[in-house]
Amino acid sequence: KAGVTQTPRYLIKTRGQQVTLSCSPISGHRSVSWYQQTPGQGLQFLFEYFSETQRNKGNFPGRFSGRQFSNSRSEMNVSTLELGDSALYLCASSAGRLGLDEQYFGPGTRLTVT
């Protein structure tokens, strides 16, 4: 089975711009979660989508949003980029079975905001 794929792998944007990141989960997985990883804050949960519905949301401003399509692929969008949004953005896919949930991560998208 192919693993989780994320595109693009690297991105450089200017403050104030917006960005869209894409994640394709493992075939058959219906849950996609997004995380932000920075040296200062570590790995922080952004949101989770299951069957096209947001099931949970972390403590991030409304500039961070996401969606999931019927084929389980997911996108996250960050609007009005700030310097502090520079981070590695990781998505993880799982079958979504609560209590028996193994999350598998993609390689991440490295976002640099200048």
Add this chain to the structure above:
Amino acid sequence: GQQLNQSPQSMFIQEGEDVSMNCTSSSIFNTWLWYKQDPGEGPVLLIALYKAGELTSNGRLTAQFGITRKDSFLNISASIPSDVGIYFCAGQWIYNQGGKLIFGQGTELSVKP
């Protein structure tokens, strides 16, 4: 943001030595997961634990789900150079939390050949 307490933060060991790291939380979890991350890559799942008291092995790796459901440890036996990387614990509380994982700060492992 909410995080688990993972220790030690870093370890420098000789090849062949055993390694132990642990995570503690003020909250109980239903699931504990252990990941390893190499530079520039996403975390790779090593071991998943689903029951309090559960002890699970994956090759030279052994992890346990604490009986209080608030802690977990990971042991690596007979370390080798490719064990180098950052190890993360992650806990999941499924009730009202969905698939959300809470991560520890990581343990950076260095192995001297």
